[in-house]
Amino acid sequence: MPTPAPSSSRPTAQTPAERPGLSTFRAEAHAFVATHHPLRDGAESPSDADFSVLPEKPAELERRELAQALAWRRTAYDAGFGWIDGPTRFGGRELPASYAAAYRDVERLFDVPDEAYTRFSVAILCPTMLSHASDDLQRDMLPGLRRADVVACQLFSEPDAGSDMASARTRARREGDTWVVDGQKVWTSGAHYSQVGLLLARTEAGSRRNAGLSAFLIDMDQPGIEVRPIRQLTGGASFSEVFLDGARVPDSRRVGDLGSGWQVISTTMRYERAIIGTDGGVDLLLARRLVDLARARECWDDPGIRDVVGEVVARGRATALMTQRFLDDADESGVPGPEMSLSKLMLTDNLLRISAAAQRILGTGFATDSGEAATYAWHQLALTVEGLRTGGGTDEIMRTIVAQRVLGLPRS
Ligand SMILES: Cc1cc2nc3c(=O)[nH]c(=O)nc-3n(C[C@H](O)[C@H](O)[C@H](O)COP(=O)(O)OP(=O)(O)OC[C@H]3O[C@@H](n4cnc5c(N)ncnc54)[C@H](O)[C@@H]3O)c2cc1C
CATH class of the missing domain: 1.10.540 (Butyryl-Coa Dehydrogenase, subunit A; domain 1)
Structure with missing residues (x-):
C-alpha cells in the first residue's frame, strides 16, 4: 500500500493566546460545514426515518x-x-x-x-x-x-474467542522481517471495504491467555486473506468471517512492543466503548420519534408510555453529562477509563426501553408490514439493538467491568 504523502500545508500548534475562542471556532466550523451540507431538517419525515442503530x-x-x-x-x-x-x-x-x-x-x-x-x-x-x-x-x-x-477494520474476535479474547488462537510466526499468519477471525465489521486490519495474533508459541499476543496492521488485499460476508437476521451483511492462511505482515507494521497485544486491544476497546456510549444522542432522537408514534396512534395520554419517554429522556441526558465528566476526568494519556462501559450499558438499556414501548404501541404492526409509514420500520430497532448490546463487549461483560474496575467489588 502506498504511504500517504504528508500534507505540505501542515498546520502548526497554536499557543493558548493564538487559539481561537471556542465560540469563534464553533462559528468557523458552522460556516465550513454549511458550505458543503444542508442543515438537518428538524421535522424529519418519519417515513424516511431509519430506525436501525x-x-x-x-x-x-x-x-x-x-x-x-x-x-x-x-x-x-x-x-x-x-x-x-x-x-x-x-x-x-x-x-x-x-x-x-x-x-x-x-x-x-x-x-x-x-x-x-x-x-x-x-x-x-x-x-x-x-x-x-x-x-x-x-x-x-x-x-x-x-x-x-x-480504511481499517478490527480483527479481534474468533469463533472461540469473543468475550474471552485471551483465548485467541490465530498465530503469527516470524520469517525474517515478516510475520506469517494463520487462523480465523469472525464478526469483522467493514472487512469487505477495508484496506488494513488491526490484527490480534499469538506471536509466542505455547503462550497462554493474554500473554504472548501482539497487534499488527495487516494489509487485507493479499492472497493469504479471504473475506466471507455473513448474512444476518436483519438482511444486511455488514460483517464477515476472515480466513488467514499464510497471510503476511512486515514487522514494521507491528503496533506496540512484541507481546503487548493485550494492552493494545484494551486501549482499542476503551475507545470503542467511549464512542458507542457517546453516540450522538440516538436514544433521545428515537424517544422523540416514540412521542410522534404515540401521538399518531392516539395513545400519548397513556401514562405507561409517558413514563417510558420521561425515563428515557432523563436517563439519556444524565448519561450524556456523566460521559462528558468521564472524558474530562481521563488521565493525561487521554485514554477513556473503564467507566465508559457504564455509558454503553446506559445507552443500550435506553434503546431496549424505547423498543419495548414501540412494540406495545404497535402490537402486531411491529412485526408485520401493513404499508403504513414509520410503523413496521420500528422492527429495525429491535433487531439491531441486540447487535449493539453485543459488539464492543456484551452487556454482561460491561457489568463485570463496572463491578470490578469501577466499583472495586470482589471478583466472585
Ligand atoms: C454488530 C457487531 C459488530 C462487531 N464487530 C466486530 C469487529 O469489527 N471486530 C471484531 O473483532 N469483533 C466484532 N464483533 C464481535 C463482538 O466483539 C463479539 O460478538 C462479542 O465480543 C461477544 O463475543 P461472542 O459473540 O463470541 O459471544 P460469547 O463471548 O460467546 O458470549 C455469549 C454469551 O455469553 C455471555 N458471556 C460470555 N462470557 C461471559 C462472562 N465471563 N460473564 C458473563 N457472561 C458471559 C455473553 O455476555 C453472551 O451473552 C462484533 C459484534 C457485533 C454484534
Whole structure:
C-alpha cells in the first residue's frame, strides 16, 4: 500500500493566546460545514426515518454511502477539521478536546454523510496508535487513516474467542522481517471495504491467555486473506468471517512492543466503548420519534408510555453529562477509563426501553408490514439493538467491568 504523502500545508500548534475562542471556532466550523451540507431538517419525515442503530445497508446503498463518507472525511481533513485535537505533525490542530466535541456537535446539525464507515479507523484506531505504535508507523499510517485514504477494520474476535479474547488462537510466526499468519477471525465489521486490519495474533508459541499476543496492521488485499460476508437476521451483511492462511505482515507494521497485544486491544476497546456510549444522542432522537408514534396512534395520554419517554429522556441526558465528566476526568494519556462501559450499558438499556414501548404501541404492526409509514420500520430497532448490546463487549461483560474496575467489588 502506498504511504500517504504528508500534507505540505501542515498546520502548526497554536499557543493558548493564538487559539481561537471556542465560540469563534464553533462559528468557523458552522460556516465550513454549511458550505458543503444542508442543515438537518428538524421535522424529519418519519417515513424516511431509519430506525436501525447499526449500519446495515443493502450493498448498492452501502457503496454509495461509503464513497460519500470517504469524500467528506477528506474534505474535512484538508480544511483542518479532520483531527482537531490531534498532533499537528499528522494534520491535526492540537486544540483541546472541547473543540473536537464542539465540532462534532456542529456536524450533528447538518445532513453529513454517515461517519460509521470510518469510525473504527478514525476515532478508535488513530488514538490507539498514538498510544502504542512506533514513531515510524505513526508517520506512515496516521495521516492516511485520519484522512480516510486508508480504511481499517478490527480483527479481534474468533469463533472461540469473543468475550474471552485471551483465548485467541490465530498465530503469527516470524520469517525474517515478516510475520506469517494463520487462523480465523469472525464478526469483522467493514472487512469487505477495508484496506488494513488491526490484527490480534499469538506471536509466542505455547503462550497462554493474554500473554504472548501482539497487534499488527495487516494489509487485507493479499492472497493469504479471504473475506466471507455473513448474512444476518436483519438482511444486511455488514460483517464477515476472515480466513488467514499464510497471510503476511512486515514487522514494521507491528503496533506496540512484541507481546503487548493485550494492552493494545484494551486501549482499542476503551475507545470503542467511549464512542458507542457517546453516540450522538440516538436514544433521545428515537424517544422523540416514540412521542410522534404515540401521538399518531392516539395513545400519548397513556401514562405507561409517558413514563417510558420521561425515563428515557432523563436517563439519556444524565448519561450524556456523566460521559462528558468521564472524558474530562481521563488521565493525561487521554485514554477513556473503564467507566465508559457504564455509558454503553446506559445507552443500550435506553434503546431496549424505547423498543419495548414501540412494540406495545404497535402490537402486531411491529412485526408485520401493513404499508403504513414509520410503523413496521420500528422492527429495525429491535433487531439491531441486540447487535449493539453485543459488539464492543456484551452487556454482561460491561457489568463485570463496572463491578470490578469501577466499583472495586470482589471478583466472585
Ligand atoms: C454488530 C457487531 C459488530 C462487531 N464487530 C466486530 C469487529 O469489527 N471486530 C471484531 O473483532 N469483533 C466484532 N464483533 C464481535 C463482538 O466483539 C463479539 O460478538 C462479542 O465480543 C461477544 O463475543 P461472542 O459473540 O463470541 O459471544 P460469547 O463471548 O460467546 O458470549 C455469549 C454469551 O455469553 C455471555 N458471556 C460470555 N462470557 C461471559 C462472562 N465471563 N460473564 C458473563 N457472561 C458471559 C455473553 O455476555 C453472551 O451473552 C462484533 C459484534 C457485533 C454484534
